[in-house]
Amino acid sequence: MSEFDQLYREVILDHYRNPRGHGELDRPDAEAEGQNPLCGDEVTIYVRLAPDGETIDEVKFSGRGCAISQAATSMLTELVTGRTATEVATLPKDELLEEIGIPLTPVRLKCALLGLGTLKVALHKAKGTPLPEEWAGMAGDLDLR
Amino acid sequence: MAVTAKPKLDAHRLRADFPVFEQLFHGKPLSYLDSASSAQKPRQVLDTMHEFYATSYANVHRGVYGLAERSTERFEAARETVRALVNAPSSREVIFTRSATEALNLVAYAWGLDNLGPGDLVVVTELEHHSNFVPWQYVAKRTGAAFRHIPIDDAGELQLDALDGLAAEGRVKVVANNLVSNSLGTINPVEELAAWAHEQGAIMVVDAAQAAPHRALDVQALGCDFLALSSHKLCGPTGAGALWGRRDLLEQMSPFNLGGEMIRSVALDRTSWNELPYKFEAGTPAIGEAVGFGAAIDYVTGIGLEAIEEHEHMLVAHALERLAEIPGLRAFGPPPERRAGIVSFDIEGIHPHDVAQVLDWEGVAVRAGHHCTQPLMTRLGVAATTRASFYLYTVPEEIDRLVEGLHRVKKVLG
């Protein structure tokens, strides 16, 4: 497979054309907005927690972005549903990147991680825990200090 | 006197001056359609910089020895070359900066902080590059001045009928505009704006980063007060730019950066400033880069700015015509008569990042993003666009490869 065919491989195109979890949630338990300063793309992530206050019941996202960011965020919603908020708040980015499974240049990496970073901001904000340094760039003008 | 028609520029021949085109990308020749972002460098500039560093380099101005004198002469000769490019009255009015961005910040800080206050208006435009927008927004906020913009119409041209309303709002003190828009290619009516600015008692600040490489410029004919330039968009090295300013204004202004070189004398309790232009050139300047900037101007003016303008006009007309064959493609900006060699477009339902990525595999380099003009993107109702931009070495075949690439984009992602 050429580099090209890998990047836009069928599963990516499928998630891009039929994104899972696309939409909004009314009165979510956690919510955040993220921007990619390189291209001005925006995503908002909404999280509904189970009555235990820990298990992620539902994740939705809205906003605009390229195929890579849309597909990655769509995959993310499948990856985290049913897991605990604490686990996802510290989820290593490699887990999502393995799922995406395509070689990404530094610019496209930012596209791929926009959804995950925004989800982390939402979860840390909801739990009142500090955002790990690695994701500090995602906080934007949200005051998380 | 007989009018001798200037020979048209031969871009296929000029390409041989640019070593970058000798390589393949993804096995394909490079179609470099991102010159508005930065221009490629010809051998003539690279060789001059190499020769300068190898034979004539030392720190400038204070050296007594021959090598330092030689270096200083080359640096000052580059300043004279910049002066001639913009037809400034004196090379004392030409300040070397790191970039066009630094030149504009210099004006915003050194003029703005001391001359703006509540009741004053700073007027920019909706299609300004962030570098002639954000410094003014910031300095307006710092001084309590109001920050306003001239809107554009749907074709991306300034709506000058908004000027009366702006004048009624307060004392207009600054009008800031790019002569050529880097996102749409719009050629703006800077002479008219300058005349209006002066009627209001305002200064006119022109960002010529995108204009100077592509068309002949004359600060006296434009009637502006400050003009910012960039080397790297004009086939020169990065790290060099210039500000031209009217002498009386530069004389009145306080310095921007402080330190070595910009002083006349320093005592424990006071410092006096050096004469122009050195008052605004604190620290060791980018000497070799200034020399390279001069060599780039010589290269470009040797080809002829009128010939370059005409060549790019032909390219932009060709591009607009060919792009029209792509279904769902919307090209932004004015008709070819009033635009420089820049085309920004949107393909319905396909993100510019994906467009640029697919094109990369065809060896076609375009820029996808907001091009440092987010207020303009908001006005156009998009987050980003795909932009193709041209220069003296651009050939129509590169635009044809762009169009073929876009057909592939539609096939993969449409």
Ligand SMILES: Cc1ncc(COP(=O)(O)O)c(C=O)c1O
């Ligand atoms: C219109 C315009 N102004 C200013 C700049 C900034 O120039 P520089 O890179 O020299 O700071 C650019 C470059 O992107 C530009 O296109």
